[in-house]
Amino acid sequence: MTATPEPRTPDRPPADIVFDHVVKRYPGQETPAIDDLSLTVRAGETCCLVGPSGGGKTTAMKLVNRLIDFDSGDITIGGRSIRSVDVTSLRRDIGYVIQQVGLFPHMTIAANIAVIPNLLGWSGDRIRARTDELLDLVRLDRAFAKRYPAQLSGGQQQRVGLARALAVDPPVMLMDEPFGALDPITRTEIQDEFLNLESEIDKTVIFVTHDIDEAIKMGDRIAVLRQGGVLAQYGTADGLLAHPADDYVADFVGADRGLKRLSLRTMREIVAPDGLPDDGSGPSVDADASLRIGLSTLFAAGTDSVRVTDGDRVLGRVSLAQLQGAVSGSTV
Ligand SMILES: Nc1ncnc2c1ncn2[C@@H]1O[C@H](COP(=O)(O)OP(=O)(O)O)[C@@H](O)[C@H]1O
Ligand SMILES: [Mg+2]
Structure with a gap:
């Protein structure tokens, strides 16, 4: 068992993320992948982005850390256009967690977590202290630091992915179906821990999932996309369940939306x-x-x-x- 970490004051306060009439068209595609998306994710909140496969969720996410460029409109973080920020420092301020985890297999867990701190030239002592702190935060025994990714279960690897994304305490987190590949029990466990962790760390989070139940559980607000990257509705879980904007959203949140409201x-x-x-x-x-x-x-x-x-x-x-x-x- 590891100790419960002390709540930390973030180095940098969370910031609003604003999509302002964003359009993204992939070359050779007839319809845009993101079509005139306007959406404000308030500082410190978690926005769950849901929608069908191919609905543009991953694209929306990759626009924020500039893995993909948009064609028109703008995205701002804390009031600054992401286009006006150097891409390296932009990405340093954004923790990115993906379903495939993407740990380096030939590097130990400690080395994987330390990738960005190393790039930033942190001292060995500072990195070791932060690594211990992060392992505590994601509830992994500190002894895991010396192991290699292949020696960990999928759920443990996902926790390392989370620790790595949190390493330099970024004000923004992008999470693309982070728990999608886990078995239901591990998934519930890690969801609960992320919720718990989120109450200790204050970050603006965009969390992509295709699972409405996960969105209801994890999101302060839910953005429902429809095919073609069009925003169908944005609101709280209770708002969506009580007043779906149209048949598409009603269908998406499920015919049992009354029962789902009972969970809230x-x-x-x-x-x-x-x-x-x-x-x-x-x-x-x-x-x-x-x-x-x-x-x-x-x-x-x-x-x-x-x-x-x-x-x-x-x-x-x-x-x-x-x-x-x-x-x-x-x-x-
Ligand atoms: N690199 C790409 N080139 C061309 N089309 C792409 C590319 N990536 C995604 N798309 C298309 O953009 C749309 C949105 O994809 P994506 O953002 O991955 O959706 P989601 O994450 O919601 O499943 C889909 O129609 C997909 O086929
Ligand atoms: Mg996707």
């Missing part, structure tokens, strides 16, 4: 102090459980209300009608 709120949020009196009967759920868990508990027990507890305290009871009201209500 906790029992604590809807249990009213002056609600149903507790008669001590039936099942109970933790206050921090989602409404979805509450509903499931209620169904499993065959009752029409459930007791909500916080440790030893009973906060009250929530009825089926209240749960129903929480999904059908239009609180966004």
